[in-house]
Amino acid sequence: xxxxLWIILAIVAALIVAVVLLYNKLVGLRAMVENGWSDIDVQxxxxxxxxxxLVDTVKGYAAHERTLFESVIAARNKALGAGSDVDAxxxxxxxxxxxxxxxFALKEAYPELKSNENFLDLQDELxxxxxxxxxxxxxxxxxxxxxxxxxxxxxxxxxAGPLGFGPRPYFxxxxxxxxxxxEFSA
Numbered sequence: 001x002x003x004x005l006w007i008i009l010a011i012v013a014a015l016i017v018a019v020v021l022l023y024n025k026l027v028g029l030r031a032m033v034e035n036g037w038s039d040i041d042v043q044x045x046x047x048x049x050x051x052x053x054l055v056d057t058v059k060g061y062a063a064h065e066r067t068l069f070e071s072v073i074a075a076r077n078k079a080l081g082a083g084s085d086v087d088a089x090x091x092x093x094x095x096x097x098x099x100x101x102x103x104f105a106l107k108e109a110y111p112e113l114k115s116n117e118n119f120l121d122l123q124d125e126l127x128x129x130x131x132x133x134x135x136x137x138x139x140x141x142x143x144x145x146x147x148x149x150x151x152x153x154x155x156x157x158x159x160a161g162p163l164g165f166g167p168r169p170y171f172x173x174x175x176x177x178x179x180x181x182x183e184f185s186a
Contacts, residue, residue: 022156022160023159023163025150026147026151026159026160029143030165033140035143036139036141036142036144037086037140037171039139040133040136040137042136043132043133044089046129046132047096047100047126047129048079050126051072051073051076051096052076054100054103054119054122055069055072055073057116057118057122058106058110058119061106061112061113062106062110068099068102068103068106072099072103075092075095075099076096086168086169086171087174090171090172090173091174093173094173094174140171141171144169144171145170147168148167151165151166151167152167
C-alpha cells in the first residue's frame with residue numbers, strides 16, 4: 001500500500017476518534033444539565049407540597065387574608081403546570097416565592113403565629129428548601145454554561161449542530177424583583 005493511502009487512513013481515523021470524543025463530551029454535558037434540572041424540579045415540587053400546609057396553618061389565624069391564600073395557591077398551581085419549560089417555570093416560581101414571603105410577613109400582624117410550632121416548622125422547611133433550590137439552580141446554570149460554551153465553540157460546534165445539540169436556557173426566577181406590598185386588613 002502506498003504511503004499516501006496510509007496517511008489518508010490515519011487522518012480519517014483521527015477525525016473519527018475526534019468526533020466520537022466530542023460527541024461523548026457533549027452527551028456528558030447534556031446529562032449534567034438534565035441532572036441539574038431534575039434537582040431543581042425535585043426541590044420546586046417539595047416547595048409546592050409545603051405551600052398548602054403553610055396556607056392551611058396561616059388560614060386559622062388570618063382567615064380574612066383570603067385573596068392572599070388564593071393567589072399563593074394559584075401561583076403554585078401555575079408553577080406546577082409550567083412543567084419543564086425553563087423560562088415559564090422560572091417566571092411562575094418567582095411568583096410563588098413572592099407569595100410565600102407575603103405569607104411569612106403575616107406573622108408580624110399575627111403574633112400568635114410566631115409561637116405556632118407547626119408554622120415555625122413549615123417556615124424552617126421552606127427556608128431549607130429555598131436554600132436547596134438556590135444550590136440546585138447554581139449547579140444547573142453552571143452545567144448549562146458549560147454545555148452552551150461547548151456547543152458554541154470550535155471545534156465542538158462542528159459536531160454539536162449536526163448531532164442535535166443546542167444551547168439550553170438558564171433557570172432564572174423572573175418577575176418583579178421589588179419587595180411585595182403586604183396589607184393587613186382588620
